[in-house]
Amino acid sequence: MSTTSSTALFLFFITICTFSSKCLVQVRNSRAPVLRTENQPLTLKCTAEYDEQHFRSIVVSWCFKPTISTSTINCQPLIDPDLYSLHINESKISEKRQRDAFITFEQLTLSNTGFYQCKAKCSATGTSAIGHVINVTVTGDPNKANTTSTRSFRLNSPPEVCNRKVEEIRRTSDDVFRLPLKLCVDLEIRAPA
Secondary structure, three states: OOHHHHHHHHEEEEOOOOOOOOOOEEEEEEOOOEEEEOOOOEEEEEEEEEEOOOOOOEEEEEEEEOOOOOOOOOOEEOOOOOOOEEEEEEEEEOOEEEEEEEEEEOOOOHHHOEEEEEEEEEOOOOOEEEOOOEEEEEEOOOOOOOOOEEOOOOOOOOOOOOOOOHHHOEEOOOOOEEOOOOOOOOOOOEEOO
16 A cells, blocks of 8 residues: 555545535545553644645644534634643645645644644635644643652650550541640651652
8 A cells, every 4th residue: 555545545635615607615634533641742733735826825724622622613723832832834735725724733732632723725815725624632740649758757756755555546526636745746747849
């Protein structure tokens, strides 16, 4: 099987056109779900293809939905350069132009879990196409869980105080105990790092 046909198997496209005569723009992207661990990088790619004789400019963008829905209305545009970077590559093949749009997350967080979608729109005619939804799941970093350090110290009282009896401890309510001021204490404190 050639590389081109292998790639074609993994790439699917949906084209939604609002132009009456023929569809002039299409978007292709992988629809495979993505599973990553927080703090890992991730790059998503989509390709918009259009006929140059009809379109002089096309806008390709990514959007995010925290929950799956069939509507693109709730898809929030991804435009914050502090959270991710967007890169565009364009090439010309015969009478067609291809624009690849990449969105890169340097370090994923749990809040990046959700559904991502690529959109292409012709600014002149309003013709648009929307790619498949990509389900991205970010899980917690297993190396970060249960990271604690133990610090301990011991408080010693003089021997005559250590001979106190348990009966000297008075219960004042269901969850509060009143201890005598002088009591032998053997204490270990664990504090998170």
